[in-house]
Amino acid sequence: SPSNGSSRTLSASEMYLFDTGGQYLDGTTDITRTVHWGEPTPLQKEAYTRVLMGSIDLSRLIFPSNTAGGTVESFARRALWDVGLNYGHGTGHGIGNFLSVHEWPVGFQSNNVPLAAGMFTSIEPGYYRDGEFGIRIEDVALVVEVQTKEKPFLTFEVVSLVPYDRNLIDLSLLSPEQIQYLNSYYKKIRERVGPELQRQQLEEEYQWLQENTKP
Numbered sequence: 001s002p003s004n005g006s007s008r009t010l011s012a013s014e015m016y017l018f019d020t021g022g023q024y025l026d027g028t029t030d031i032t033r034t035v036h037w038g039e040p041t042p043l044q045k046e047a048y049t050r051v052l053m054g055s056i057d058l059s060r061l062i063f064p065s066n067t068a069g070g071t072v073e074s075f076a077r078r079a080l081w082d083v084g085l086n087y088g089h090g091t092g093h094g095i096g097n098f099l100s101v102h103e104w105p106v107g108f109q110s111n112n113v114p115l116a117a118g119m120f121t122s123i124e125p126g127y128y129r130d131g132e133f134g135i136r137i138e139d140v141a142l143v144v145e146v147q148t149k150e151k152p153f154l155t156f157e158v159v160s161l162v163p164y165d166r167n168l169i170d171l172s173l174l175s176p177e178q179i180q181y182l183n184s185y186y187k188k189i190r191e192r193v194g195p196e197l198q199r200q201q202l203e204e205e206y207q208w209l210q211e212n213t214k215p
Contacts, residue, residue, distance in 0.1 A: 012037040015044060015133040015168075021101060028095050030122055032138030035165045046083075047127045048135050048168035053079035054125040055137045056178045058091070062146055062155045069108035069115055076108075076125040079173075087126045095120040095140055115154060119143040123156065137164065161189045163212040186213035 010016060014036070021030040034048060054076040061075050073091045080086055094106025097120075105113045106121050115121075121143065126136035141156040163186065171179070190213050197206040 013039075015040070015135065017134050017136055019136070019138065023098065023101070028097050028101055028140075029160070030095060030101050030138060030140055031160045031162055032124060032136045033162060033165065034135045034137065034168070036167055040168055044133060044135075045168055045170050046173065047080075047085060047129075048165070049170040049173045050079040050083065050085065051125050051127050051135050051137050052164060052169060053174065053178060055123055055139065056181050058123050058125075059139070059141060059156045059158050060177075060181050062148065062153050063115075064153055065116070066114040067154070068110070069106075069112050069121070070110040072115075073108040076123065080125070080127060085127055087128060089126070092122040092124055092141075095122060115143050117143050117145050117154060120159075121156075123158070158185065161193050163189060163209070166212060183215045186215065189213050 015034055016036070017032065017034045019030075019032040021028065023029075034051075036044065040048070057078065058072065058076040061072055063072055069092070074081075076091045077086060091108040093108075094103035094112075095101065096103030106115075106119045108121070119142070121141055122138050123141050124136055124138035126134065128134040139158045139160040139162075141158045141160075143154055144157045145152045146155045164182075174182070190209065194206060194209055197209060
């Protein structure tokens with residue numbers, strides 16, 4: 001909790017990581033976004049983009065049934081590993097409904113159970129530089145079946161509907177497949193969240209959503 005002795009004023013010249021969520025009648029949310037309201041440094045922008053690339057790569061991965069989370073976890077780290085960066089926490093945890101937000105035994109550690117359709121897990125790669133800044137992108141994802149040429153495999157459906165910070169994305173680092181994924185995700189946010197904001201007559205919020213989900 002903030003106190004007069006330890007709190008400080010946020011500034012537009014730094015990164016801001018906020019981890020937010022709640023438990024509701026129809027589900028539990030656990031969403032982290034990182035933003036910069038000013039001019040990020042080249043390192044901040046590249047690190048954020050590589051965290052986003054890892055989040056996308058794991059989210060769109062297609063893998064066999066009964067695959068352990070620890071087997072596919074490195075897909076979230078690969079873009080960071082490519083330039084010698086890493087993060088020191090798990091890549092995701094199970095999401096409980098009316099139970100623990102961090103719910104055992106689902107997740108990406110070596111001792112979690114194999115992934116199966118119907119499980120909810122977080123996907124949350126990050127990067128942290130002590131005393132300077134921290135980055136994390138966390139989404140809730142549902143494990144779903146996907147039909148391949150031979151038999152059903154598994155993939156993730158991200159159910160968190162919150163845009164990423166465009167100010168921190170270096171598009172030159174993204175592959176065409178990653179850009180296509182982003183555009184599809186933004187289209188889904190517009191279609192599902194936009195009408196609800198209009199129904200509640202939240203015009204300023206609706207305009208913000210339109211601006212931040214442009215292709």
